[in-house]
Amino acid sequence: xxxxxxxxxxxxxxxxxxxxxxxxxxxxxxxxxxxxxxxxxxxxxxxxxxxxxxxxxxxxxxxxxxxxxxxxxxxxxxxxxxxxxxxxxxxxxxxxxxxxxxxxxxxxxxxxxxxxxxxxxxxxxxxxxxxxxxxxxxxxxxxxxxxxxxxxxxxxxxxxxxxxxxxxxxxxxxxxxxxxxxxxxxxxxxxxxxxxxxxxxxxxxxxxxxxxxxxxxxxxxxxxxxxxxxxxxxxxxxxxxxxxxxxx
Amino acid sequence: xxxxxxxxxxxxxxxxxxxxxxxxxxxxxxxxxxxxxxxxxxxxxxxxxxxxxxxxxxxxxxxxxxxxxxxxxxxxxxxxxxxxxxxxxxxxxxxxxxxxxxxxxxxxxxxxxxxxxxxxxxxxxxxxxxxxxxxxxxxxxxxxxxxxxxxxxxxxxxxxxxxxxxxxxxxxxxxxxxxxxxxxxxxxxxxxxxxxxxxxxxxxxxxxxxxxxxxxxxxxxxxxxxxxxxxxxxxxxxxxxxxxxxxxxxxxxxxxxxxxxxxxxxxxxxxxxxxxxxxxxxxxxxxxxxxxxxxxxxxxxxxxxxxxxxxxxxxx
Numbered sequence: 001x002x003x004x005x006x007x008x009x010x011x012x013x014x015x016x017x018x019x020x021x022x023x024x025x026x027x028x029x030x031x032x033x034x035x036x037x038x039x040x041x042x043x044x045x046x047x048x049x050x051x052x053x054x055x056x057x058x059x060x061x062x063x064x065x066x067x068x069x070x071x072x073x074x075x076x077x078x079x080x081x082x083x084x085x086x087x088x089x090x091x092x093x094x095x096x097x098x099x100x101x102x103x104x105x106x107x108x109x110x111x112x113x114x115x116x117x118x119x120x121x122x123x124x125x126x127x128x129x130x131x132x133x134x135x136x137x138x139x140x141x142x143x144x145x146x147x148x149x150x151x152x153x154x155x156x157x158x159x160x161x162x163x164x165x166x167x168x169x170x171x172x173x174x175x176x177x178x179x180x181x182x183x184x185x186x187x188x189x190x191x192x193x194x195x196x197x198x199x200x201x202x203x204x205x206x207x208x209x210x211x212x213x214x215x216x217x218x219x220x221x222x223x224x225x226x227x228x229x230x231x232x233x234x235x236x237x238x239x240x241x242x243x244x245x246x247x248x
Numbered sequence: 249x250x251x252x253x254x255x256x257x258x259x260x261x262x263x264x265x266x267x268x269x270x271x272x273x274x275x276x277x278x279x280x281x282x283x284x285x286x287x288x289x290x291x292x293x294x295x296x297x298x299x300x301x302x303x304x305x306x307x308x309x310x311x312x313x314x315x316x317x318x319x320x321x322x323x324x325x326x327x328x329x330x331x332x333x334x335x336x337x338x339x340x341x342x343x344x345x346x347x348x349x350x351x352x353x354x355x356x357x358x359x360x361x362x363x364x365x366x367x368x369x370x371x372x373x374x375x376x377x378x379x380x381x382x383x384x385x386x387x388x389x390x391x392x393x394x395x396x397x398x399x400x401x402x403x404x405x406x407x408x409x410x411x412x413x414x415x416x417x418x419x420x421x422x423x424x425x426x427x428x429x430x431x432x433x434x435x436x437x438x439x440x441x442x443x444x445x446x447x448x449x450x451x452x453x454x455x456x457x458x459x460x461x462x463x464x465x466x467x468x469x470x471x472x473x474x475x476x477x478x479x480x481x482x483x484x485x486x487x488x489x490x491x492x493x494x495x496x497x498x499x500x501x502x503x504x505x506x507x508x509x510x511x512x513x514x515x516x517x518x519x520x521x522x523x524x525x526x527x528x529x530x531x532x533x534x535x536x537x538x539x540x541x542x543x544x545x546x547x548x549x550x551x552x553x554x555x556x557x558x559x560x561x562x563x564x
Contacts, residue, residue, distance in 0.1 A: 017384040026385055094353065095362055122380050123498075124365045126353035129321065133357035138322055138430040141350045144492070154433060159346040160446065160501065161260050162493050165433035166320065172429075178482075178499055179492060213395060215362050218388040223379065226524065229545035235558040238530065238548050247450070247507040247528060248474065248563055 001148075003046045003055045004110035006101060007039040007075050009068040010121040023219040035071045038116025040078075041176040044183040045146065046114055047079045054148055057081050059108060063100050065089050069199065076194035077186045083199045084108075086207065095212035096204075098130035103207040105135055110171060112153070117142050117175040132173035140166050142177040250281040251373045254337040256328055256355075257287045257299055258347045259319075264298035266447040267343030269408035271401040272302050275341055276409070277370040282306040285415075286331055288324050290317040300415040309335075311420040318432035321351045326424035329358045332396060339373070344400040344502075345446075356398035364391060364399040378402070382498040383521040403446070404504035404525040438491055442468075445494065448477030451505040451526075453496055454489070455481035455519075457512020457534065457552060461489045466556050467511060474563060479503065481513045497522035511552040515540025 011017070011026070012034045018027040035043075049055035060075035062068045063086040072083040086100050105113055113132075118125035132139035140146075140155035144163065147154040148170075157164045158177045204211070232238045242248040253275045258265040268285065275283045284307045285299040296310040309331060315323050332340050332355070340355060342348035344366050356363035369377035374391045379402070391397045445451060452471040458464050464484075471478045479496040480489065496503055497519040504525035511532045513519060520543055523529060531544035532555050541547040548555065 011381070017381045019385055026381065093362060095357060095360075098357060120382065123382065124353075124363075125349050126356070126363055126365060129350065129353035130357035133325065133354040136427070138427070139350075139354065140430075141321075142346060157346075158492050159350075159435075160493065162435060162437040162491070164435045167431040167433050169429040179486075212360070213362055213392045215364060215392075216390040218375065218390055220380075220385055220387050223383055223386050223524070226529070226543045226545075228542045229529075229547065231541070231547045231549070233548075235548070235555055235562055238546060239559065239562040241546055242507070242528075242530070245528060 001049070001055050001111045002108065003049060003058045003112050003114060004105060004108055005039070005042050005046045005058060005060050005075070005080065005114040006127075007043065007060055007062050007071050008036040008116070008119045009033050009062065009064050009071045010036045010119050013037055013120055019220055019222050023221060025217075025220050033067070033070070035074050036116050036119045036121070038118060038120070038176055040183040041178070041180050042114040042116050043075050043078045043080065044181045045176060048181065049148070050079060059084060059110070061086065061101070061104055063088060063092050063097055072199055073191070073194050074186065076197040077190045078184070079190070080197075082197055085199055085201050087201055087203055093212065093214055094124050094126035094130055096209065097127045098134055099209045099212065100204060100207060101127070101131040102134040103209055105131070112170060113173045115173065115175045117177050128173050128175035135173070138168035138172040139175075140168055140172060141175045143174050144177050144179045146174060146180070251278050251339060252335070252337050253278060253280045253283045253339040253341060254332055254335060255283060255285045256340070256342040256348070256351065257285050257295060258343050258345050259287070259289065259295045262291075262294055264295045265343070265345065266408050267345045267348070267403045268299060269302050270403040270406040271341050271343045272304050272409040273406040274367060274370060274401040275339070276304045278339065278373040284309055284335065286311065286328065288313070288316045288319065288327055290314050296417045300417050301411040301413055302409040303411070303413045304409050305413055305415040308415055308417045309420045310417055311422050313422075315426050318435070319347065320430050320432060321354045322430040323426045324351055325354045325358055326426055327422045328355050330422045330424040331420065332359065337396065339397045339399070342400050344402050348400045352398055352400050359396050359398060361395045361398055362391060364389060364397070366402040367399050368402045368405040382517060383524060384517065402502065404502045438493055442471060443475065443477040445477040445479050445496070446501055446503055449505055450474055450476035450507045451479050451503060451509070452476045453479040453481065453508065453510040453513060454484055455510065455513030456483035456487060458484060458489060464489050466553065470556050470560060473560060476507070476509070477505070481516070481519050510540065511556065513540055514538045515543065
């Protein structure tokens, strides 16, 4: 079985986001970037299949600038066999990303296309669903458990109402939620080994991808802040405050 | 240009989900000429009747199909696309529940259009605010006006539309070929008599500080006493104290109760993203330096296991 897994370069989740004073975006220069955490979970899942002998080949793919090679190298350090870098300096929104992934999936013909459920930069939560729609494949989003069974997969999904299980035909797109697994820590020898693994460069034009109409970002602002309130010293004081507000 | 809006109804167990009523409130701000609600179920009569009562709704479209017994994005999408095209809608909206998050991007891709996730403010029918970076920044985005706009509505940003309407219900037969590659197996639903976490006016929440699954009983008991829904932080879910559907935060549920009382929650950014729209936040924590106190309206430093019994006594 071949598995394709997408990874995105994003500002590290520990970084406190700074908004540019002119409202043109968030400060990205000189800020630590890493692999989108949900994509790490997707990569980890692919590795577990590889170690169990279920997956023969795992291919990582990213879309982004030259710097995104770092994240591909991380995916290779996890144990991916090779990587594809769709190089571009343009901003790529979900529908265009999905068209790229559609083109890659048609070329690579994987049995499972794993993705993170969303990227923690733009929080769109669209690309997996869009990719499967374009391919006319089944989708199983927000996966917390995946059981492969030949040409089908049983996927448990974390939804508002509880845990839903779907049975999908493969090939399909599966997006990883938080509790699918806990990604391993990368070890130095694996990082060194990853440097020798092949990364193929390509581009939107080489893949024949037509850019989708874009959403125009007018401005970026800070969210409305909640002001901190007051501290009370006792339960009685708390209860009387809440009663005053008509909340108890 | 006329703004004819189609809202895809979210529902569970034959009842309309309140998220749909919140999406209607959002749609009303887009200078609509019509707001129609689409109910895709196997037997949607009750859901359609509930949607018809919502203020602002022009028409309810009820399209029953046995394939919709368990709503799945793959089977719903062709039906929504058919309804959107035959009705010449300018906007197709869904709530940002897991149902809408799963479904709407598939609809957008099938229509070949961009999608806006999590509308939190409406500037015009094509210009909106949405959160990025877990709500740590907000972008104003403009969508192309020459194509259908598909979007999800951040429910916590809008109150539910009131029930005073009496819209027409039209039964619809949608001509769409449905895929069979996706099959429903089962839904493990947490059975609870408590108010639903996402719509409850009061929510009581516990974090890592609660300590164990057994200890969470004090949280449940106090919530029952004041008629509140129960939530938890990601730390409490990851530690196995409570099931995942109770998680409040960026990757869990984003809620906006009138009263949010949290016990033993330090207040990671991830969690705060889920409660920013709450009316009054009350934090009880042992650690006076806990970041939760920076956003709480009322804070009390102390041990939750001594404070909850006192609270119990005070509200009895």
